[in-house]
Amino acid sequence: MTKLSLVATPIGNLADITLRALETLKQVDAIAAEDTRHSRILLNHYQIDKPLFRLDAHTILERAPKLLEEHSHLAFITDAGTPGISDPGAELVRLALSRGDELELIPGATAFVPALVLSGLDTSRFCFEGFLPRKGKERKERLEAMATNSATSIMYESPNRVVKTLEDLSAYCSETREVSVSRELTKRFETTYRGNLKTVIAELSQAEVKGEIVIVLSPDEKQESQADFYIQAEKLAAQGLVGKDLRKALMALGAPRNEAYELSLGFHSEV
Numbered sequence: 001m002t003k004l005s006l007v008a009t010p011i012g013n014l015a016d017i018t019l020r021a022l023e024t025l026k027q028v029d030a031i032a033a034e035d036t037r038h039s040r041i042l043l044n045h046y047q048i049d050k051p052l053f054r055l056d057a058h059t060i061l062e063r064a065p066k067l068l069e070e071h072s073h074l075a076f077i078t079d080a081g082t083p084g085i086s087d088p089g090a091e092l093v094r095l096a097l098s099r100g101d102e103l104e105l106i107p108g109a110t111a112f113v114p115a116l117v118l119s120g121l122d123t124s125r126f127c128f129e130g131f132l133p134r135k136g137k138e139r140k141e142r143l144e145a146m147a148t149n150s151a152t153s154i155m156y157e158s159p160n161r162v163v164k165t166l167e168d169l170s171a172y173c174s175e176t177r178e179v180s181v182s183r184e185l186t187k188r189f190e191t192t193y194r195g196n197l198k199t200v201i202a203e204l205s206q207a208e209v210k211g212e213i214v215i216v217l218s219p220d221e222k223q224e225s226q227a228d229f230y231i232q233a234e235k236l237a238a239q240g241l242v243g244k245d246l247r248k249a250l251m252a253l254g255a256p257r258n259e260a261y262e263l264s265l266g267f268h269s270e271v
């Protein structure tokens with residue numbers, strides 16, 4: 001049985017690596033990397049000299065079984081961040097589990113967490129969307145879902161497609177929806193653009209955007225409001241308010257008349 005260590009690596013600044021990650025990379029028999037040329041920079045920086053094998057989305061099904069078979073302790077690292085998040089690590093995990101191998105994750109950097117915090121948007125509930133489909137029905141459905149999501153939405157995007165994705169979001173959400181776009185996180189030229197979709201699109205259309213991109217979209221306020229009033233309706237119904245009385249109580253709390261009416265039809269007294 002092989003031990004597979006999934007090791008999180010810096011998303012930009014090479015200093016953002018844990019002591020445990022370095023210790024693990026020095027102890028393993030071999031290291032599999034999404035891009036060996038990219039990962040060699042990190043390994044050389046910390047004077048880690050281990051056999052290094054390329055294992056990306058195109059080669060993982062072909063090469064991974066042999067690597068897991070030949071090495072008793074194998075580490076896997078991606079270009080940046082935590083393996084298994086929008087990268088081939090997820091496929092490697094499934095393969096290792098099917099073989100009965102031992103798995104461990106060495107935690108560390110993940111791009112969407114700092115982007116979410118830096119956005120200034122609601123962090124209490126969020127939905128990570130990864131990379132959106134580039135076109136077709138699936139992309140349309142994902143955009144529609146985010147437009148009505150009562151939680152903050154987070155997605156990754158490439159520099160050359162970020163404005164297009166923001167324009168698509170604007171079409172589904174309206175140009176006044178709040179958004180944050182972070183690039184080059186933890187690096188020298190780290191930048192976060194904040195504002196509504198209209199202003200951020202205008203700003204990025206005039207900028208030379210490079211590096212990894214994280215988009216953070218604010219929740220749909222209407223959906224948030226509906227969720228809040230639903231919770232209030234539950235509490236009031238539990239206290240014995242139903243029908244017209246429940247409707248009046250919800251309107252007194254600020255619920256729109258039609259929303260209060262619809263909610264009042266769905267609850268019955270629990271006392």
